Amino acid sequence: MSPRMTNDTKTELLSQLALRIPDTRLITDATRTLAFGTDASFYRLIPEVVVQADTLDDIIFIITTCGEMRIPFTFRAAGTSLSGQAVSDSVLITLTDSWRQHEIIDNGERIRLQPGVIGADANRYLMPFQRKIGPDPASINSCKIGGIAANNASGMCCGTAQNTYKTVDSMKLVFHDGTVLDTADYRSISTFKESHKYLLEGIQSLCAEVSQNPELKQRIAHKYRLKNTTGYALNALIDFSDPLDVLTHLMVGSEGTLGFIAEITYNTVIEHPFKASALLVFNDIEAASNAVTALSNASVSSVEMMDGRALKSVAYNLGVPDFLPQLNLEHCALLVESRASEEDTLNAHCHEVMSILAEFSIPHQVAFTQHAPTIATLWGIRKGMFPAVGAVREAGTTVIIEDVAFPVERLAAGIRELQALFDDFGYREAIIFGHALEGNLHFVFTQGFESEEEVARYGKFMDAVAQLVAVKYGGSLKAEHGTGRNMAPYVELEWGADAYQLMRRIKALFDPNGLLNPGVIINDNPNAHITHLKPMPKADDIIDRCIECGFCEAVCPSRTLSLSPRQRIVIYRELSRLEREGNTSRHQEIQKAFDYLGVDTCAATGLCADRCPVGINTGDLIKQIRIDKYQRYEPIARWTADHFSAVTAVARVGLTANKVMQKSLGEKVMSKTVNGLRSLTKGRSPSWHKSFPTANRSNIESSSVAREKQVVYFPSCASRNMANEVGSHDGRTLTEVTMSLLERAGYQVIIPNALQDQCCGMPYDSKGMTNVAKSKSDQLQDVLWHASQRGKWPILMDTSPCGKLSKEQFEKEMDIFEPAGFITQYLLKELEVTPLDETVMLHITCSTKRMGLADTLLNAAQACAKEVIVPEHIECCGFAGDKGFFTPELNASALNPLKGQIPSGCTRGFSNSRTCEIGLTEHSGIPYRSILFLLEEATSQQPVPATSA
Structure with missing residues (x-):
């Protein structure tokens, strides 16, 4: 813990930082410092200041400012780290989205990455070259390169051969005094050798000392025969002789305590196109461990071990093999995967593995398969174990996941003794799984920190684990999660006094004033691992299972504007705690901030649930809160629902007036x-921009000609009331285009009765008015049931959100389609499609993603245009029904990366939600239309025989 910053010091610091950093990127209020200060670990330190760095010059300025004032600081990437290395009670430095640049080098043999690049994105950039980065942490869809490198994160397949330490090519670094070193630039190196001669000489001295101490040198080499991220990378002192190489590799796994990694270039590894997986169950841990030893030199890319308790935790999950519930606690399973560049080679690998294991008794198995869905199910078993424990834990407890490494030859004995410790200390829910080829095991258990007795139990348990792993078995207390605060008190126990002194000298050499992430890796407090523990108070059944891992954050449209789902949960938990404790003034202060940061700016799209290990939809919590917030408006909402056609008629009048006024007054006026007016009404009236829609005045009537094929077309209230913006080159409305397209394809189009009264309920549902939403949904269900002749005919809803909500709410069985699904299942085979010779943009809506139709929409667009671009880092547009009108900053923030990704010559974009297209048009600078417009233009009319009515 850093010395408490005085008010005068804080004021002076903010004054200095404000010389370069705008106020919007200096966070000091109590609500957001708590929210931004939370990471995935079970530690809590609340920063005094959160500074968001936008450029390398920002980083240099912040570091030098803090350095001159002797103020400690900590770097944060995605905050998915588990050991407390990304929290601070002083200055927390985070990165804006500007740190996402990458460069492919040597045809994919290398890749240069900024620290803000998400790991999965790096692999996506390399996919065309059949390459990937070596590290493959389980959090790769959320964690960022800065954290991957700073923690030397590995994963299920990379082992020790492909982690950052082994695959780093070069780095751009910022040191404690603001000096920048690019180890790939000879001019930078030359300058650094002059300015930091003392540092390089100090490194050389450390290398010489180790070289002259055979016992220590041997111990270091021996320790790294296993995965090991405990302490600093002392293997750099024996693996390299050039001090620059040593320096570069010391930075790997240094957890932000030696400097800032501003850029890293990786030597990439092959991404084999052919993969096969098998799940093999053994009678006990001993047999499974012997099988691991037998496979140590086989052609396998990964061998994941799962003990009986781990298997039991997922035995009743959907889709698991039938034999899983039959297993007992003695059973142990191996999930084996092999990869190859050729299918014949892969088949040979699989045959080799099973031949090696022929002498073992394998009572249950899923044989090697290349079937992608089956492989996904098998790996889902393995990946579902951590959240399985989290999902069933007692409210108020946290989930702790540790990762140790035993010598592979003593794996079974180590597991048995570890299981005995679970029983001795009362952690009977604990499970074990891990990367067996490296002897790397994760164990997961639940722990409450509400009482001194519970804290003491955890402390004694960790003492016992440290003695077992580090002393008795000579293993690693941290194999891939980083030392952090959690294992800092045990570093010397594992390494010995002389090696620990080396680490202290490394820290002093790089950080002489001790300002970089103090308390991490090197910590003089023997109780650091049981200090500053994060409270996890019971708050609401929807979110009590949250482990604050941060996997949700990458897809949240409000994360750069206000709060992410994780941060909303953090603040809501704090509000619950304050309310129980009766701290009224503090509760009111945070509640006032949360009303906007948490509630008003949440899109409530549910994308967070798809990324959450335990499926939490934070949007459901926000909708629940909105029930109370908007309760006083429910009578008005009920009236509008009962008089829907009149309300929408008034809306069309307003949209018509908008058109007239825009043409007569001009855009500026x-x-x-x-x-x-919006300012005067304090945001209660809609905002306006030039992409505001005009009124849809077209008639929407059923087809006059009877045909054999029929479809019920339900135009959403958005599409039947909103036409294109003023100045649109296409004067047709979505309803006109859809009717034309359906009739061209040979359909008799049925329009539901009392169309203007119908609504799926979305406008009410998003505000938490569930009763009103349900009544409108039920009304629509009855109308569509009648129109479709009791589900005989398919139903097309021309906007994706309406389709999704209706599929979820309707109880009667009907085939409901949004545009992409209907195009793919029906129209592409019924129309002659000639792809347009142009590049178009495509926005895949959050509702489309949540329905599993992202590829369907993409395939539909690709059938209609020569090139389709799906922009990066836009998971949701943030328009969120009517929020684009009343909370326009959410839409602007979510679409901030869009305009810069539109290539020269691209003049149009497409999607499948009318309201989303309004915001997309405004923030891209090009018109966005429904995918039905694109299909209509790409198809030619075919003669369709008419039948008599």
Whole structure:
């Protein structure tokens, strides 16, 4: 823990930082410092200041400012680290989205990455070259390169041969005094050798000392025969002789305590196109461990071990093999995967593995398969174990996951003794799984920290684990999660006094004032691992299972504007705690901030649930909160639902007036007038911009000609009321285009009765008015049931959100399609499609993703245009029904990366949600239309025989 910053010091610091960093990137309020200060670990330190760095110059400025004032600081990437290495009670430095640049080098043999690049994105960039980065942590869809390198994170397949330490090519670094070193640039190296001669000489001295101490040198070599991230990378002192190489590799796994990794270039590894997996069950741990030893030199890429308790935790999950519930606690399974560049080679690998294991009794198995869905199910078993424990834990407890490494030849004995410790200390829910080829095991258990007795139990348990792993078995207390605060008190126990002194000298050499992430790796407090523990108070059944891992954050549209799902949960938990404790003033302060940061700016799209290990939809919590917040408006909402056609008629009048006023007044005057009114009404009236829609005045009627094929077309209230913006080159409305397209394909189009009264309920559902939403949904269900002749005919809803909500709410069995699904299942085979010779943008809506139709929409667009671009880092547009009108900053923030990704010559974009297309048009600078427009243009009319009515 850093010395408490005085008010005067904080004021002076903010004054200095404000010389370069704008106020919007200096966070000091109590609500956001708590939210931004939380990471995936079970530690809590609340920063005094959170500084968001946008450029390398920002980083240099922040570091030098803090250095001159002797103020400690900590770097944060995605905050998915588990050992407390990304929290601070002083200055927390985070990165804006500007740190996402990458460069492919040597045809994919290398890749240069900024620290803000998400690991999975790096692999996506390399996919065309059949390459990938070596590290493959389980959090790769969320964690960032800065954290991967700083923690030397590995994973299920990379082992020790392909981690960052082994695959780093070069780095760009910033040191404690703001000096920048690019180890790939000879001019930078030359300058650094002059300015930091003392540092390089100090490194050379450490290398010489180790070289002259055979016992220590041997111990270091011996320790790294296993996965090991405990302490600093002392193997750099024996693996390299050039001090620059040593320096580069010392930075790997240094957890932000030696400097800032501003850029890293990786030597990439092969991504084999052919993969096969098998699940093999053995009678006990001993047999499984012997099988691991037998496979140590086989052609396998990964061998994951799962003990009986781990298998039991997922035995009743959907889709698991039938034999899983029959297993007992003695059973142990291996998930084996092999990879190859050729299918014949892969088959040979699989045959080799099973031949090696022929002498073992394998009572249950899923044989090697290349079937992608089966492979996904098998790996889902393995990946589902951590969240399985989290999902069933007692409210108020946290989930702790540790990772140790035993010598492979003593794996079974180590597991048995570890299981005995679980029983001795009362952790009977604990499970073990891990990367067996490296002897790397994760164990997961639940722990409460609400009482001194519970804290003491955890402390004694960790003492026992440290003695077992580090002393008795000579293993690693941290194999891939980083030392952090959690294992800092045990570093010397594992390494010995002389090696620990080396680490202290490394820290002093790089960070003479001790300002970089103090308390991490090197910590003089023997109780650091049981200090500053994070409270996990019971708050709500929806979110009590949350482990604050941060996997949700990458897909949240409000994460750069206000709060992410994890941060909303953190604040909601704090509000619950304060309310129980009766701290009224503090509760009111945070509640006031949360109303906007947490509630008003949440899109409530549910994308977070798809990324959450335990499936938490934070949007459901926010909708629940909105029930109370908007309760006083429910009578008005009920009236609008009962008089829906009149309300929408008034809306069309307003949209018509918008068109007239825009043409007569001009955009500048119009904007000043309408947005001025919005200011006077304190945001209760909609914002205006030039992409605001005009009124849809087209008639929507059923087909007059009877045909054999029929479809019920339900135009959403958005599409039947909103036409294109003023100045649109296409004067047709979505309803006109859809009717034309369906009739061209040979359909008799059925329009539901009382169309103007119908709504799927989305406008009410998003505000938490579930009763009103349900009544509108039920009304629509009855109308569509009648129109479709009791589900005989398919139903097309022309916007994806309406389709999704209706599929979820309707109880009667009907085939409901949004545009992409209907195009793919019906229209592409019924129309002659000639792809347009142009590049188009495509926005895949969050509702499309949640329905599993992202590829369907992409395939539909690719059938209609020569090139389709799906922009990066836009998971949701943030328009969220009517929030694009009333909380426009959410839409602007979510779409901030869009405009810069539109290539020269691209003049159009497409999607499948009318409201989303309004915001997309405004923030891209090009018109966005429904995918049905694109298909209509790409198809030619075919003669369709008419039948008599």
